[in-house]
Amino acid sequence: MAPFVALNEVSKVYKRGRQSVAVLEKFNLEIAERDFLAIMGPSGSGKTTLLNLIGGLDRPTSGTVTVAGERLGQLSSGALARWRSRHIGFVFQFYNLMPALSAERNVEVPLLLTPLGAAERRRKVLAALELVGLSERRTHKPSELSGGQQQRVAIARALIADPTLLICDEPTGDLDRHSADEILGLIQLLNREHGKTVVMVTHDARAAEYSLHQLHVDKGQLFANGRGVAA
Numbered sequence: 001m002a003p004f005v006a007l008n009e010v011s012k013v014y015k016r017g018r019q020s021v022a023v024l025e026k027f028n029l030e031i032a033e034r035d036f037l038a039i040m041g042p043s044g045s046g047k048t049t050l051l052n053l054i055g056g057l058d059r060p061t062s063g064t065v066t067v068a069g070e071r072l073g074q075l076s077s078g079a080l081a082r083w084r085s086r087h088i089g090f091v092f093q094f095y096n097l098m099p100a101l102s103a104e105r106n107v108e109v110p111l112l113l114t115p116l117g118a119a120e121r122r123r124k125v126l127a128a129l130e131l132v133g134l135s136e137r138r139t140h141k142p143s144e145l146s147g148g149q150q151q152r153v154a155i156a157r158a159l160i161a162d163p164t165l166l167i168c169d170e171p172t173g174d175l176d177r178h179s180a181d182e183i184l185g186l187i188q189l190l191n192r193e194h195g196k197t198v199v200m201v202t203h204d205a206r207a208a209e210y211s212l213h214q215l216h217v218d219k220g221q222l223f224a225n226g227r228g229v230a231a
Helices: 049-052 077-087 103-113 116-132 148-159 176-193
Strands: 005-016 019-031 036-038 063-065 088-090 165-169 197-201 213-218 221-224
Touching: 005 049, 005 197, 019 049, 036 049, 036 063, 036 176, 049 165, 063 088, 077 088, 088 148, 103 116, 103 148, 116 148, 116 213, 148 176, 176 197
Parallel strands: 036 197, 036 213, 088 165, 165 197
Antiparallel strands: 005 019, 005 063, 213 221
C-alpha cells in the first residue's frame, strides 16, 4: 500500500539576501494512513518547514511531496488552496481565533467559503463543538474561555471540513500541563476513533508519548531512536 504522506529527496533552501540557507536536504519520509507521528528536534532544525511542506503551505526547492495520492508540486496555487481546504486541518500553538467572534462563529469561518447553506453550516459547527466537548460554551468569545478551551475551539475549526490529515505545530506549547494532557488526549482520540492521520511537532517529550511513532529532526536530517534514518 502506498504511504499516505511521502517526501522523496526533498530539499528546501531559503534566500536571505545573497545567502542561501538549506533547511532540509534530500529529505525522505513516509507516513502511513491513520498514523500519529510526533516530530521532535531543537529550534531551527527544520520541523516547521517540514510541516509546511506536508500541509501544502510551502513548496520544496527540489524533490517531491505527495499527500493522499496528490503530488503537491504539480498543483497551481489555486488548486493547492482548494486541496488544503479538503484534506488538511491545521492546529497551531497560538489559537489564531478571531476575538470578536463567538466559539461557534470561529469554527464556522472555513465553511463560509463553501456553498453550504446556513442550516448545514450550523449543523456541522455544533457537531464539531460537541466532538471537542464545548457545546455549552459555543456562544462564548475567546476572552471568556481558558487556554485549553480556546485550543479546543481551534481543533473544532480544524475538523469542520472533515480533513484527512491534522497538522499540529506545538499544539500544547502555550498550555499548562493539565490542559495540555486534555488536548493531547483529544488529538489521540481523533486518531484512534475517527481515523485522522496526525503529524505533530513538539518540544515536549511527554506530549510525544501520546503518538504512535516518534522521529527526531536535527540540522535537516531525520533520526529514529537516536540513529540516522537511511535515505
